[in-house]
Amino acid sequence: MSQADAATPAADPFVEVIANALREPPVRIRPLPLPDGDQLWLKRVEDLTHRAWQRKGDMRRLLRREREGYARMAEAGLPVVAMVDGHTDWLVTRDAGANLRHLLRSSDVRSRERTAAFAAAGEALGKVHRAGFTHGRPTMRAICWDGECARFISLARYAERRRRNRHFALDVMIFIHSCLCADRSAHDVLGAALGAYLTHAPEGTWPAVHRMALLLSMVAPAATALRLARPGSRELSALPLALAYVTEHQRQP
Template identity: 25%
Template sequence: MDNLSLPEFSLQLRQQQPQRSFSFNWQGQKLWIKQQEPALPAWRRVLPKLIASLSSNPLYFPSIEPVAALAGEAKRLQLLGSLGFNVPRVLVASEEYLVLSDVGPSLKYWLTEAQPDAKQRREILLRAAAALAKLHQHNRWHGRPALRDLCWDGKQIGFIDFEENPHQQLSIDQCMVRDVLIFIHGLYRYLEHTDPLIEEVITEYRRLAPGRVWRDSLAVVEQMWLVYPLLELSHGLLGKDGKQALLALRQLRQHRSDQQRSKLPWIVLSLLLAYTLADQFD
């Protein structure tokens, strides 16, 4: 190891490790290797595009192009790092893999394994809401800010996994709306649905984020006027992700205004939206 450069050592590790993403130690530092994702089957690319084009809903637009995903992620990480955001440093970049610095354990780890006390849990999640709001204040977006893609090193929130770039097909504001809905869904994934901290975290984001992004998020929820009752009616048939999506929509509908509801005449389309919702949020 002492005689190998970081790219050489990384290549050696890749030949030994089957995982797509894994950590390793290099000169006392925890680093990560992230490898290219296999191409999706054709139907996994076509169906979301069809649903998205019919619904105009930013949640359903496919946002990963596996062939170019790593190159795009490296560019976004370098840009966000130059703007002062806490993201991994790109130490090695190739078409097949990246070597990245570590920015701390994920929020998923903190909420499911670390077992922080109530005060620390509250601090972490409020900091996460503030960090996402700050990203949006700078007209930047994450793409899929699930809690497993946000990190906490004990001092600050970090963002990881920037493969998803919905800006390929959506406006910047739509990308930020997508962030909001995915982030709120993540709260229901790891907190009890009756936990008052959920509303507190949402309020913190709303307080700090651009007002137009919050209003547009509620407008998207309004556009799902037919999806929501279908989810409610099929509650007993939904899996864990579907139930969490329903809870997130229910929470957001409490904030809605009397906006004009869009009318989708296709019942079949609404059913497709209902049952693909959880997969896109996850």
């Protein structure tokens, strides 16, 4: 049923579940419940207007990158979600647990579990970078925790050529920004994540993060101006917070 490249063949009961879902009208991302109570996730290419295509990019190309990223990182033994099956227009992965944004903002999550999840996420990102890979956009929504392991999803920005310290640094800045965007007071769990990250990351990454923050500070005035037009933007509001966080931690968190 598949024309997957770099994907493992689907196995019962996955074949029927996936086939049934593909007969339904396309939804970009949807869960696929399994008979045993577990679930898969189906991601499909959207039918975009020209304007949306310009904003989001070529969805098939991004999906191909994501498949390649899962396959390459899995081959290297890195913590990515398990890919079940894939095609030019769709991709199926296993469930990897709750994402960090949910864990950060949910009042039902205990502080100890939240800290453990963020430390595991930092360790996972450090191992990815030490192996010479980058995620491309490791936001709070792109890292999941199942109670034991942190795994990456959403690898549409994966690229083989991004293997230098500046690429690792940009990953780290995106992680910091996303965390403070979700909760501007989340310094404790952010410190736990970055502490674990630096234990496993390549040497020289934190100075590269400082250099990246300096470069990004050059666009901060433009972001401040944009905030006047978009006062409710959490992303724009979090940028100076992320830059200040890095500046305040000259050595290491």
